[in-house]
Structure formats: structure tokens, C-alpha cells
Amino acid sequence: QVQLQESGPGLVKPSETLSLTCTVSGGSISSYYWSWIRQPPGKGLEWIGYIFYRGTTNYNPSLKSRVTISVDTSKNQFSLTLSSVTAADTAVYYCARVLVAPTGGWFDPWGQGTLVTVSS
């Protein structure tokens, strides 16, 4: 079955750019939407945005000015960049497949998550 794995630096300095990659295995990245979600330590989940395999994106309005999600179908990967980070961006970052439906949409499966700490 489809599996997702996040990768990237675990430590980012304030004001710099956070970059993460999600590698999809066990299936093709094509024909689906793919999302990033984060969870600050001890807090709830926050949707960051999604990308369709053809490149269409949709971002959380609260993060839109700092977020870019891109896709590389040749590598079966999609990526997240978040600019001008602060300590408030410290979180576990998850990637997940989105099953978009007219009645809503859900996230399944999820990667195991990767902790990114913003600190000097």
C-alpha cells in the first residue's frame, strides 16, 4: 500500500526557510492530491496546504504568504517550503494523501512525521 516518508533538516534558524520533502512509495503520485499538515508540540493539527499532481495548489490563508508546495512526479515526491520562520513554526510536520470529495475530503495515509525546531 501507499507509504509516505518526510525528510529534511530538523533544525532551522529564525528568519530562514524551512524545506521538507515527502517521498511516496508503493504507488504513483499521479491522480491524487497531496498535503502538508503540522502539529506544534502538545497542540492540535493545522492544515498547511495541498498540491494536485499536475501542480495546482491550495494553501491555508493564514500561511499563504510564506508557503510553497511543489511536486516532482519523476521522483514521486512533493515538497514544502516555509519562509521567514519563527519559533511558532516549531512543529512535527506530516505529509499525507488527500482524498478530495464534493462532500469534503480526508487525509489518508499519513507519513510518520518529522520534527522541525526553529532555533538559533
Add this chain to the structure above:
Amino acid sequence: SSELTQDPAVSVALGQTVRITCQGDSLRSYYANWYQQKPGQAPVLVIYGKNDRPSGIPDRFSGSSSGNTASLTITGAQAEDEADYYCNSRDSSGNHYVFGTGTKVTVL
């Protein structure tokens, strides 16, 4: 702040039934989906759509909805059901996704 509101915590006796609710205006138009998250683990989808369970999810988990409130019911709660539960749906504009504030379920 989240557009989907959940009670912070609920408890249930082993083998009894517990209902977790998720409130939000968007739920009048869209279904809520439910995720279980155990400490140190990624969330796992347990209910999606009207009331569907992914393969491998026990049938003691069920979903329902009325008006602006969606519910996840665990019938005959087991010790392994102790976890945080999150709902998700579209936001009030229908253009973005949101998660609920989360409910910690304790099995006594």
C-alpha cells in the same frame, strides 16, 4: 482559532460507549472525518465520509451527523482506544481544510 470545536477531554469506562462531538458551521454542508492519534504517532483515519471505515478499523467506531454537529461513537471502548481524536472538514468558505481542536479520550 479553529472553525471546528471539540470537547478537550472525555472519559469512558472499559466496554462502555463514548461519543465525541465536533461542531462547526461548515458541517451543515460537508462531512466530518475522524482521526485517532496515539502518543508519538501519526494520526490514523478511522471514519470518513458519511460513515465509512477504512480497512482494518474495528466496527466499534461509527460516525453520524446532525445540523452543525458531527459525532464519533466508540461502542464498547477498549483500552487501546485511549488516544487523541481529531475531526476535519472544509472551512466555512468550503475552499480550505480545517481540523478540530481535538479530544483526549481516556479509558478507565
